[in-house]
Amino acid sequence: MEKCFCGGKIEIQNVEYKLVRGKRTIIIKDVPAYVCQKCGAVYYDTEVLVRLLKIKISTNIFQQNSL
Ligand SMILES: [Zn+2]
Numbered sequence: 001m002e003k004c005f006c007g008g009k010i011e012i013q014n015v016e017y018k019l020v021r022g023k024r025t026i027i028i029k030d031v032p033a034y035v036c037q038k039c040g041a042v043y044y045d046t047e048v049l050v051r052l053l054k055i056k057i058s059t060n061i062f063q064q065n066s067l
Contacts, residue, residue, distance in 0.1 A: 006038055008036040008038025008041075009038065010034045015031050019052075021059055
């Protein structure tokens with residue numbers, strides 16, 4: 001993937017991914033993402049998405065245990 005749908009250039013950047021769990025917001029830092037330099041659209045690798053999904057699941061379990 002080299003270009004965004006808008007035609008802008010995409011570069012790899014480390015971004016902060018915000019995970020909202022009710023009143024809590026978990027910020028995952030240094031998430032590698034493809035960011036469009038023109039419109040700011042963010043794309044993630046499948047591998048990264050899987051990792052984020054695993055974190056989401058683990059935070060769900062953590063919340064259930066703590067309640
Ligand atoms: Zn774009």
